[in-house]
Amino acid sequence: MTTTTIDSQNLSERLDSATPPRVLDVRTPGEFESAHIAGAYNVPLDLLREHRDEIIKHLDDEVVLVCRSGQRATQAEESLRTAGLTNVHILDGGIMAWESAGFAVNRGTQRWDLERQVRLVAGSIVLTSILGSLAAPKLKWVAGAIGGGLTVAALSNTCAMGMA
Template identity: 35%
Template sequence: MNTITVEELKKKIDSGEPVHLIDVREPAEYEEYNIGARLIPLGKIQNMEIDELEPLKEEELFIHCRSGKRSAMACQLLESMGFKNTVNVEGGVLAWQEAFDH
C-alpha cells in the first residue's frame, strides 16, 4: 500500500489525469459530503463483494474514508485479494475539507 496526501491527489484530479477514487465510508456519510469518488463501503470489501472493482486489479486505486483508518484496512484487504496498486489517501475527507473547503 502506498499513501498520498490530499494535496497530491487534488493535483492529479485537477490535471485531468484519470483517477480511480474509491470511498469506503457508509452511504449516509457519503451523502453528507463526498469528493466525487465511487462509493464502495468497507463492509462490501470485507465480504468480498467487489465485482465492480475486478477490472481495476492492475490499476492504481486511490482509497479514502473519513480519516484514513478504514481506507488503510481496505487497501490491505484488496491487496490480499490480488490488487496490485492501492493508495491510501492520508487523512481522508477530514484532511480534504481542511485543505480545500474553507
C-alpha cells in the first residue's frame, strides 16, 4: 500500500479551490480544540477505527487526514484504504508542519498534546522509581524499563504509550 502525502502549501491551495478535500483530524478532542485547520472534522483515531464502515459512507470526495505529525494519520489511512476508500491523503508533517509553514489554525482552549502527556507520565514514573529505590532498591529496574522503552520508541519512531 502506497501512502499518498500532501504538503501544507498544496493543501492550502486545495482548500481554496472549488472542490476542496474533506479534512479529517484524527487527534484527540483536546488536541483538536487546542488548534485545528479551519473546516476540519475531528474524528479521533479510535472512533475512526470503531466506526470506519459508517464513516466511509459519507466520504465520497478527496480526504486529507491530519494528526500532530503524521503517525496517527498513517494508521487512519491504512484503516480507510482497507475498507475501500482510495482517494485518501496524509498532511505531510501534520498540524505541526501546517503551523510551521505559517498557515492559520483555529485555536481554542490550550491543552497538552498527547506527546507531552506521554513525556510527563514517563518522566514521573522514572523520577518516582528512582526516589523509591532509596527505600526499595529493586525499584530502579522500573526506571530502566521505562528508559529502555523510550529508547525503542525513539529508534522505531513509535510510541506505544501514545497509541494506547
